[in-house]
Amino acid sequence: MVSPIPRSALRLVSNISYLESFGISGSRLSALLRRQPRVVSQPESQLRESVSGALEMGFSADSKMFIHAFAVGSPTKYLYRKLDLFRSLGFLEAECMEMFRKAPTLLATGEEKLRIGVDFFMNTVKCEKTVLIRRPVCLMFSLEGRVIPRCRVIQILKAKRLLKKDSMFYTALFLGEREFLKEFVSEFRDDAEELMIAYKGLTCYTTSQE
Secondary structure, three states: OOOOOOHHHHHHHHHHHHHHOOOOOHHHHHHHHHHOHHHHHOOHHHHHHHHHHHHHOOOOOOOOOHHHHHHOOOHHHHHHHHHHHHHHOOOOHHHHHHHHHHOHHHHHOOHHHHHHHHHHHHHHOOOOHHHHHHOHHHHHOOHHHHHHHHHHHHHHHHHOOOOOOOOHHHHHHOOOHHHHHHHHHHOOHHHHHHHHHHHHOOOOOOOOOO
């Protein structure tokens, strides 16, 4: 006697077929199944709601951000709360929407993390609001684990006039750790020990970028 096909398997097949109708197939589908299998295994009604929400927000089905948008759940469920948050921090609605389209995972990020991140970049690093609008992913990075340690290193390099461009701080944020240490620590042999100490947080440095 042939065993019945499990409901979970039928749901998976149905969801995959639904996603393929939006052109999500091949390597894109494989990556989604590998990295976020829960998205494809959820009830079809929830998946459809999430996809519809992403489309309503203006994400094109063939854009790289489309999968990220519906993978956070129902984007519109988070939208209005996050709009209120960013508007309270000085952003216009159009600026908020631009940020969400560039980094949809902001919608599912905790409000306290975002509030602290905006405060740090704008009031401590003294970056312009336009920088966060262009690079909202900065707000997704860990302050303690990534942003502040690299900020300390960049501060020392700027004080010693070893950096050619002020924008190098933002470049540094997006590098992997090995690349960052090579380019911003090991590259400066005479100061490498001091830079590494600052990076590891073994001494006190102000994080002001003035």
